[in-house]
Structure formats: structure tokens, C-alpha cells
Amino acid sequence: MPRSLLFARIETLDDRWPNQSPRIRIWLPPGYDMDMRRYPVLYVLDGQWAFADDAEGANFAVDTRMAQLADAGRVEPHLIVAIDNLGDERFVQYMPQAIYDGASDTVRAVVERDLARVGADRLRSASFIAWLEGELKPYVDTRYRTRPGRLDTAIFGASVAGVMAGAIFVEAQGSFGRGACMSPNWPIYDERMIDHAGLAEQWADYFAQIGAPGGRRLWLDHGTQMMDAGMAPYQFAIAGRLAQLGWERGEHLRTEVYHAGHAFAQTAYQMDDLLGWLLA
Template identity: 60%
Template sequence: MRRRSFIGMTAAAIASPAFALDSGSSGRIETIPEFSDASSVVPRVRVFLPSGYDSNEQRYKTLYMLDGQFAFEGDSDGINFEADRRVTRLMDAGTIQPTMIVAIDNLGDDRFLQYMPESIYERASPELRSTVEREIERVGATSLSSNVFIEFLQRQLKPFIDANYRTSSDRLDAAIFGASMAGVMSGAIFVEAQETFGLGASMSPNWAIYDERFIDHPSLPEVWRDYFSALGPPEGRRFWLDHGTEMMDAGMVPHQLAIAESMTNLGWRRGCNLQTRVYDAGHAYAQTAFQMDELLAWLLA
């Protein structure tokens, strides 16, 4: 699935402020009105609270999901992660710890500006910079906005969630997740906001920064390798990487290998702190994210 096709899906459903889940799921979803006017950063933030949240005093892990329009069952005419249903099922089975979800909508046509890491652009070759600048110009903008988004997560959203919900404030109980270009951004957040998020997952990430021409940039794997070296030793953190073997995912191999090598050199051990998966499949959304259960079970155990 091309990134533009994915962006076209972002004209998805607008949820009501709060509603009960159906089809056997349980819990509730709340829209946070405090951020409804922050459309220049995020158009909408929703929180999924599992069944039992109101009847106990325990603290919850928190899964922050980018591309929040596609987080929950019923979103986007059924093309979504069903994260509410999956988390409920895994919690009921005792596979994962009690977890709430924060779904953060993307900026629609400006999604690339929000999810393209400015730090990578600054390190990039002239050829890659041209690719990025072409996309910036295509949406009529003059610059990327990913640094603003990361600061928003760290300085506004997460403090608000921790102050208003029963979350664990430990970074090892806070996860950031994204797929496709949002998978690139979740990786960048894991690197650049590592004091905030101790768990991370990049599903089918577009490490190659493909545009519609699908041109490879030979220097980019080394850029990613150096970038992830800023993580340092794991210190209890966990990071999930996956990609498919078909469609645009086939081009992610050298980048994914470079990132994994950088992390293992820092002491991240596969299966313990670092999980890598290769699926005989295509891009995450084209496959309706069938690997999601495995990802959540490992990340939130």
C-alpha cells in the first residue's frame, strides 16, 4: 500500500465523546475535550478504559497509539487495529498487564509533516532532503512539525493523562506504537523521548522514506544506525520491530538490519529487550495488522 493511499484513509470516522464497546468487547472510550482545539498539533485524542477501571484502584500501563483514527474497533469502516478488543482479550487471558490506550489522531494531509523525524532530515543526504522537501511542498507547507509533536507528547499530553487517569508514571509502563510512517515516528519518539517512553513498537515502518517514486537512498541505513545508537543500554526497556516481505515492506530490510545491529551493539538482546519479526505479508494496513496480537502480548507482558 502506498503512503498516499494510506493518507487517503484518514478521512475516517469521528467518534462520539464516549460510547460502550459492542461485539463482546467491554470498557469505554472517552474523547478528551482539552485537546479538541489543538488541531494544529492533534485533531483528536481518545482514551480507552478497560472494563473494571472504575471499580479498582490499580495503576495501568498506557499504550499511546499514533494514527489514532484507526485504533479502535469500528474506526474507519473496519480498517483498524481493533486495539480495544485485542487489549481486552489479552488482559482477560492474563497475557498482558492491565492497560489503557491513548489514541492520537494524525493530521490528515499533513501526516507526513507530523511523522517525518526532523532529526533524520537534518542528518540526511542532499538526495533524501530533496525527497522530504518535495513532500513538504506538495502539501503547501514550509517545514516539518515532528519536533513540535514530540514536545506536545512529552510536555502536555502525557502529563495530562498521568494527572487525570490512574496510570503508572514509570517509563517502563508507557508504550508508543505506530505503523507505516507512524512506525517511523514511534521509533523516533522512542529515541528522542526515551525518558518518557520505555516501551516502543514500529510496525511495517517506512524507514526508507519512500515517496511515490519508491527511490532507495543508499546512505539512509547508516543514518538510522547512528540515530538509534543514542538509545544506550536497554535498562529494562523493550522495542519491537517488524516488516513484511511484500509490497513496500520488502525495501525496509537494510534499514531494519542496521537499526537492530546498532541496538544489539548497545546490549539490547533479541527476545528480551529487542524483538524483530519478518512476516510473509505486505504492508501493515493492507494486511489489517494480523501481527498485532503478538506485538501487544510481547510489549505489554
Template identity: 45%
Template sequence: MFRWLVACLALLGLTAPLHAEAPVVFEYPARLIEYQQFPAAGLPDQRLTIWLPPGYDGSERRYPVLYMHDGHNLFDVAKSNFNKIWAADQAMLAAMASGTVEPHIIVGIWAPGADRYRQYLPRSAYDAAPPALKAQMDAAAGGEVVSDRYLAWLTGPLKSWVDTAFRTRPGRDDTAIVGSSMGGLMSCYAFLEAPQVFGRAGCVSSHWPAVDPRSVERESESVKALWDAWFAARLGAPDGRRVWLDHGTATLDQFYAPYQQVVDARFAAAGWQRGRDWESRVYEGAEHEENAWAARLPEIFGWLLKK
């Protein structure tokens, strides 16, 4: 579906570099560039915060790019939802200091408020969901599920603009996507549906139940079957790609293990080599929140983005 949308956007001339309002530039200590209104066809206006690694302005070097969801929770506590952040810039600096990860440009895409759920819920999984689960998804979404449009925008107009506006290396192996919770599902969706674009994906504390996990306990086998079939139909061979999966064991993350185990088994059955092509970790005691994700983000970057 999203490939069809990309084609339509191209016909409309919307895959050319976009024109957003003048950005706000912060020194943080490297440069942060914020676009407060960024047009996206068929979606709420998006908002971006872009982190440029130290030395960007003083060289002609081209950089790999990391796209991250929930961009308001990545860098600045004052702009975060819960007064907590991933500290993605610090995690990138730590990964760079290890000598195994190249500097990356980070493109943080803010979640569109109340539309976050319907923008991040994978459309192809929603379409395949059993009726009882789909009814709960509809109630949570409060409107049309538009993640296919979001993915078409990510892989078309946004990426085209980023690769024009900044010195990037635009190839698949230099393009990664990372998110948590519903953003973890969205990262897996992007990786599976656009394998020619994203060569790396970090699916952190992915919200596999998709709705309140307590409400699907009786239907957990059908939810497991949904994700198993979804990955089986799309995963394919590794072909040099790499995926990180994880969850904690406290708060919302305590419900994820049974689903994650099914997804892990599907990776193994598809011939992906754990530790090389994919990784799955469990963090004992870790909660479903930004401080927990920040604590392990240097490790995630160190494995996922290594040269």
C-alpha cells in the same frame, strides 16, 4: 531539540493539564472517550480517542498507558481511513487474557490529515538526511517538519493531562508508544529522544525509506547509513527498556528488509539482547495495511507489554 521545546512550553504554562472540549463517550463494550478538538501549541489541533479497559470505573486501580498514532484507525471502522482498523481494543483484551499483560489505557492520537507526514517524520533524522533525500522529504512534507513539536507535546502537555485526568502509572516502564509506517518512525523517534518517558516502543512496518522507496533505490546505501548513525547516536544501553520492530513482505513492506537489517545490526552491536530487550520479526506475505497489523497486534502486545 524537543527537550528545549518542553522547557519553553513549561515556561509558558502549557505543561499543565489542558482543557479540551467536552468529550463524546461511547460504550464499546468498554469505554471509549473521544476528544474531537484538543489544542496543541505549534501544531494543528489534535484529536484523541481513549480506551479504558473493562473494570476501570469500578475500581481505584492505576493503569499503565499505551500511546498509539493514527488513532482514527484503531477502534471504529466507521471513522477509519480505509474501512479497516487495528482493533487495538480486541488485541489488548487478548493480551490481557493470556495473563502476561496488565490492562492498559490506550490513548489514540488521530493523524492530522495532510499534516501527518510532517508531524511523524523524525526531525533529527530529517536534519541529518543527505541533500537528495532531504529534498524529497521536503516535497512530501509540503511544509515545516514539526515532529519535534509533536514529541514535545506528547511528552509534556498531553502526558501531563492524561496522568491528571485518568488513574495512570506515569513512570517510564509503564508508558509505551506504538505506531505503523510513518507512525513506526515516530514511535522509534519518541523512544530514542525521550528515553526517560517511554520504556516500550512498537515500530510496526516502519517506513525506513521515508519517501517513495523506488525513488531512493540508487541512494539506498546513504539511507541505510542515515538510520544506522541515527540509532547509534541515541540508542544507549537497554536499561530495562524494550522495542518491537517488524515488517511484512508484500506491497510497501517489500522494500523494508535491507533497512531493517541495518537497524537490527545496530541493536545487536549496542549490546541489546534479542528476545529480551528487542525483537524483530518478518511476516511473510503480510501487506502494508491495517488488517495485517491487526492480525499480529496481539502478538506485539504480548511481547512488548508483558509484565
């Protein structure tokens, strides 16, 4: 552990948005209380797994990784906003409404089965994006010393939260200029692990809404094992469409394939790479 990490601390926000997240924590980097500088911000979905002491070690350890990267001079110190998911309603919270609205009947049926499984009558993802951009981010920018511009604001998520991180990057593009999607479940698999005709093209069309890069950065990755093996066509389609819009690989867009499994199974392989590139 970096010695400087001893001077970091975590604050928990008061419970004012229980319908969006049961808990929101803010990691304040070493030095935050010692000067008046302003900091860029990384928002982390599935926030209950964000920090090194979370979930008995099954976590992203973003706090220790951030401190190590900052100590090495690879990134600036960031505030980290960890937003817990809604538990059983995680899919309801993170499945993009816009994709459901434009999807085929087979995709919509998969989504509707998952809604029924948890007793929900609708997706809550559109309201989550609106809340994140319209309420939580302004609150954080007012209460803490942040640099609020979109190029200083990043969003990260894994698996279906990786899908939501992509949706936030698209639909809240005025506020979030850096995005990372780890093992995103673009295929929206059901129990049969089927491929849906036209869905990859739908995702590519969806991402085309972001236009030219304008200094932004987007990270996409997937593994070669487990369910991740089926994600390659989606990543290829999205990256290809962005390339047509001027997103240069290595500068604005980074796509990686890891010889590992899904999300947490491959986290140790990539988080330093991801954060070091995304936040540089």
C-alpha cells in the same frame, strides 16, 4: 468479543490541542471504574484507526485485542491513548526532523517535495514529540490513574507513524520505555521507490542514542511484499547497532518479518504477537 469489554469505555478529550491532533480518545479498560488501581498506558498514533469500530473495519482493533490478551493473562490491562493524525499533513507531522537535518541532499529533496505537496514550509515532528512528552502525557497522567514511569508507557505506530513511534522512542526516551514500529517507512521512498545511500546507517546511528536497554523493549517488523520488501536492510542495521549496545533479541528487542504487505495488509498477522510481547 470478550464479555469484559462491555465494561470498557472511551472518553474524548476536549479540543485543547487542535494544532497537534484533531481528536484524542482514551480507552479505559474493563474494571477502571471499579477500583483504584493504576494502569500502564499505550499511546497509539494514527488514532482514528485505533479501535475496532473505527474506519469501517480498517483498523488496528487495539481495544478488543487488549481485552482479549488481558483476559488470557498475557498482558496487564492498559489505558489506550489514541491520537488522530493531521490528515493531509500526516507526513509533515510524522517525518522526524532529526533525520531530515542530518540527511543527504537526495533525502532532503524527497521530504521537501512532500512538504510542497501539502503547502507546508517545514516539518512539525519535533514540536509533536515535544508536545506529546511535555503536555499530553503529563495531562493524561494527572487526569487518569496511570503508572507514569517509562517502563509502563508504550508507543505504537505503523508506516510513517511507525517511523514516528521510533523517533518518540529515541527522542522522548525518558518517558517512553516500550515502542513498536509496524512496517516503518525507514527508506523514505519517493515515487521512484529508490534506495538512499547511507540512510540505513543514519537510522542506526540515530537509534544508538538510546544506549543500553535498561529494561526497555522495542518491536520492529516489516513484510516481504509491496514496499515493505525494501525495508529489510534498515531493520537489520538498526537491530545490529542495538545488539552492540546490549539489546538482547527476545528480551529487549524483537524483529519480525511477515509474509504479507504493508501495514494494514499485515495487521491481522501480527497485532496479537506485537502487543503480547511489547506489553508483557
